[in-house]
Amino acid sequence: MQQHIDSYNxxxxxxxxxxxxxxxxxxxxxxxxxxxxxxxxxTLKTVLDRGGALIIMSHLGRPKKVEDKFSLRHxxxxxxxxxxxxxxxxxxxxxxxxxxxxxxxxxxxxxxNLRFYAEEEGKPRGLAEDAxxxxxxxxxxxxxxxxxxxxxxxxxxxxxxxxxxxGTAHRAHASTALIAEYFPNDKMFGYLMEGEIKAIDNVLxxxxxxxxAIIGGSKVSSKLAVLKNLIGKVDNLIIGGGMGYTFxxxxxxxxxxxxxxxELIPDALEIMKEAKERGVNLSLSVxxxxxxxFDNDTPQxxxxxxxxxxxxxxxxxxxASLENWKKIILNSKTILWNGPVGVFELxxxxxxxxxxxxxxxxxxxxxxxxxxxxxxSVAAVTKMGYADKVSYVSTGGGAMLEAxxxxxxxxxxxxxx
Ligand code: AMP
Numbered sequence: 001m002q003q004h005i006d007s008y009n010x011x012x013x014x015x016x017x018x019x020x021x022x023x024x025x026x027x028x029x030x031x032x033x034x035x036x037x038x039x040x041x042x043t044l045k046t047v048l049d050r051g052g053a054l055i056i057m058s059h060l061g062r063p064k065k066v067e068d069k070f071s072l073r074h075x076x077x078x079x080x081x082x083x084x085x086x087x088x089x090x091x092x093x094x095x096x097x098x099x100x101x102x103x104x105x106x107x108x109x110x111x112x113n114l115r116f117y118a119e120e121e122g123k124p125r126g127l128a129e130d131a132x133x134x135x136x137x138x139x140x141x142x143x144x145x146x147x148x149x150x151x152x153x154x155x156x157x158x159x160x161x162x163x164x165x166x167g168t169a170h171r172a173h174a175s176t177a178l179i180a181e182y183f184p185n186d187k188m189f190g191y192l193m194e195g196e197i198k199a200i201d202n203v204l205x206x207x208x209x210x211x212x213a214i215i216g217g218s219k220v221s222s223k224l225a226v227l228k229n230l231i232g233k234v235d236n237l238i239i240g241g242g243m244g245y246t247f248x249x250x251x252x253x254x255x256x257x258x259x260x261x262x263e264l265i266p267d268a269l270e271i272m273k274e275a276k277e278r279g280v281n282l283s284l285s286v287x288x289x290x291x292x293x294f295d296n297d298t299p300q301x302x303x304x305x306x307x308x309x310x311x312x313x314x315x316x317x318x319x320a321s322l323e324n325w326k327k328i329i330l331n332s333k334t335i336l337w338n339g340p341v342g343v344f345e346l347x348x349x350x351x352x353x354x355x356x357x358x359x360x361x362x363x364x365x366x367x368x369x370x371x372x373x374x375x376x377s378v379a380a381v382t383k384m385g386y387a388d389k390v391s392y393v394s395t396g397g398g399a400m401l402e403a404x405x406x407x408x409x410x411x412x413x414x415x416x417x
Pocket of ligand 1: 222
């Protein structure tokens, strides 16, 4: 049965906590952004303040073997600083039993990178490139069998399990999902996970209406599942950014050099048809800021969205589109934003994305619930200084995207089951 961190009795117990400490490090192994560590602190401190001891586990990067540059020892000092207590380190996550057993209430042990073991992800490593299907299958069976022992060993260190790693909630890994079965009555979400789940539910389950989704970014192909799920839920669907040109071309418009995917035109037509049948207001760009080269300093011109000349490329949303979208946004009670509406990395083509961030901030001020989640829109609002002016900014790119696709995330299901 799922427990709640607020009511669980941690006194004298050891909690093994999956966090996402996958922080960026510079060449000298200094942490360049410690947001992920700081976001886990409320959960970690709760366990310590309420008489428990902590065994913290995480991955860092994508190691394929033991590699010092991916060692979590580089972050021990910062974790200790954030928690205000010394942090012990187990330099092999499979050989931490003695250190874990010796932990007293208030003490903290950080385990070495879980992904130093293939068992964490349950994927075979070191397979020859020309391995046959049978060899691949056999290798997978071996690592899956070893994964059971790996998971059991991690579980043996503790009395209860907390998952606070939303960034890996879409993965069915040993530490993110499988371990939960060893704690049938002692498993729970941490505060960060709880916040993310609430944010998703606020939009996909309990939205106050009108509900609007703004979906931008580069390609329809990477967001097709998102669009298909949202079309059955939203009142307004704004499609902007590079994705939009496939829809314009599907309607017979001329998109010039703009990004588009011809093979996705049938899907775009299907989405437009479904929007019509369901009474969803699908709002595409009406005009676009174009450049002649994919370059910040390229000359700019605005064209009607379906009349882009052959040698021009749509790179940002134009004021006419942004005005339409602003009206929709300010009339909405719940708004989900995923994906920039222009090439925001180039400052001269970031105005549209900035305007959407401003509109969301205004809507939030007026009482709307606004969630920014999944991928580059998070980077955009953060870079533009709007992260604290919206209701919630998700910490999990891939996980949030899968949640918006309507998928059940293994890390969430393992606790709720
Ligand atoms: P995504 O990861 O799918 O959310 O896509 C984000 C990327 O979409 C960013 O790198 C943007 O530069 C890019 N993008 C947005 N609008 C356009 C556009 N009109 N043309 C090309 N790329 C775009």
